[in-house]
Amino acid sequence: MRPMIAIRDMTKVYHMGDIEVGALQGVSFDIMPGEFVAIIGPSGSGKSTLMNMIGCLDVPTAGSYALDGEEVASLVGDDLSLVRARKLGFVFQQYMLLPRQPALRQVEMPMIYRGVPTVERHRRAKIALEIVGMGNRMDHKPTELSGGQQQRVAIARALVGSPAVLLADEPTGALDSKTSVEIMQIFQRLNREQGITIILVTHELDVAAYAQRILTMRDGLLVEDRRN
Ligand SMILES: Nc1ncnc2c1ncn2[C@@H]1O[C@H](COP(=O)(O)OP(=O)(O)OP(=O)(O)O)[C@@H](O)[C@H]1O
Numbered sequence: 001m002r003p004m005i006a007i008r009d010m011t012k013v014y015h016m017g018d019i020e021v022g023a024l025q026g027v028s029f030d031i032m033p034g035e036f037v038a039i040i041g042p043s044g045s046g047k048s049t050l051m052n053m054i055g056c057l058d059v060p061t062a063g064s065y066a067l068d069g070e071e072v073a074s075l076v077g078d079d080l081s082l083v084r085a086r087k088l089g090f091v092f093q094q095y096m097l098l099p100r101q102p103a104l105r106q107v108e109m110p111m112i113y114r115g116v117p118t119v120e121r122h123r124r125a126k127i128a129l130e131i132v133g134m135g136n137r138m139d140h141k142p143t144e145l146s147g148g149q150q151q152r153v154a155i156a157r158a159l160v161g162s163p164a165v166l167l168a169d170e171p172t173g174a175l176d177s178k179t180s181v182e183i184m185q186i187f188q189r190l191n192r193e194q195g196i197t198i199i200l201v202t203h204e205l206d207v208a209a210y211a212q213r214i215l216t217m218r219d220g221l222l223v224e225d226r227r228n
C-alpha cells in the first residue's frame with residue numbers, strides 16, 4: 001500500500017533577523033491511509049511547524065513530502081491551495097468559525113468557494129452536521145453554542161470536502177475534559193467508520209491515547225514513534 005504521507009529529511013528554518021531557528025531538523029516518517037496518529041512533545045519542539053508542513057500551509061526549507069503519492073514540498077501558491085482543498089481538512093484549537101453565521105452556513109462555506117450548487121451544498125452540510133451530532137443545532141450561531149458544539153461544527157466543516165486526511169492542532173486545547181472526550185470519540189468514529197486518516201497534535205496524554213500511534217517531537221526531531 002502507498003503511504004498517505006511520506007516525509008523525508010524535512011527541515012524548516014525560520015529567520016528572525018540574524019537568528020536562525022531550526023524548527024524542524026531532519027524529520028522522516030510515513031503515515032499509511034486510515035491511520036490515527038497523535039503528535040506530542042514539549043512546547044517549541046516543532047509540532048505545529050510539522051503540522052503546517054503536512055497541511056501544506058507552509059513549505060519546508062529542505063526535504064521531500066509526498067501526499068497521497070504526489071510530491072508537494074516544492075509547490076507554491078494556487079497549486080498548494082488546490083492540494084489543500086482536495087485532500088485535507090483542518091480543525092483548530094480556537095474553532096475559527098465565522099461570527100454571526102449559523103452552523104449550517106459555516107459548514108456550507110467551503111463548498112460555496114468550490115461552486116457546489118445550493119441544494120447539494122445544503123444536503124452535504126446537513127449530513128456532516130448530523131455526523132457530529134449537531135443536526136438539531138443547524139440554525140445556531142457560534143455565540144449560541146458551547147465550546148464543544150462549536151468544535152463539532154468546525155469538524156463538520158472540515159468533513160464536507162471529503163478529505164483524505166483530517167489535521168487537528170490541539171483540537172481539545174480550549175475544552176474541559178468531559179467535552180474533550182466527546183470530541184475525541186468523534187475523531188475515533190470518523191477514523192474507524194469512514195477510514196479517514198487523522199493526525200492530531202496534543203499536549204495531553206489522555207487525548208493522545210485515542211490514537212493508534214504516537215509520534216514524539218523534541219527540539220525539531222522525531223525522537224519516538226510507537227504503537228499505542
Ligand atoms: N513563524 C515563525 N517564525 C519564527 N520562528 C518560529 C515560527 N513559528 C515557530 N517558530 C519557532 O520554531 C520552534 C517550533 O515552534 P512550533 O510552533 O512548531 O512548536 P510547538 O511544538 O507547536 O509548540 P507549542 O506546544 O507551544 O504549540 C519554536 O522555537 C518557535 O519559536
Ligand SMILES: [Mg+2]
Nearest residue numbers: 047048049169
Ligand atoms: Mg503548537
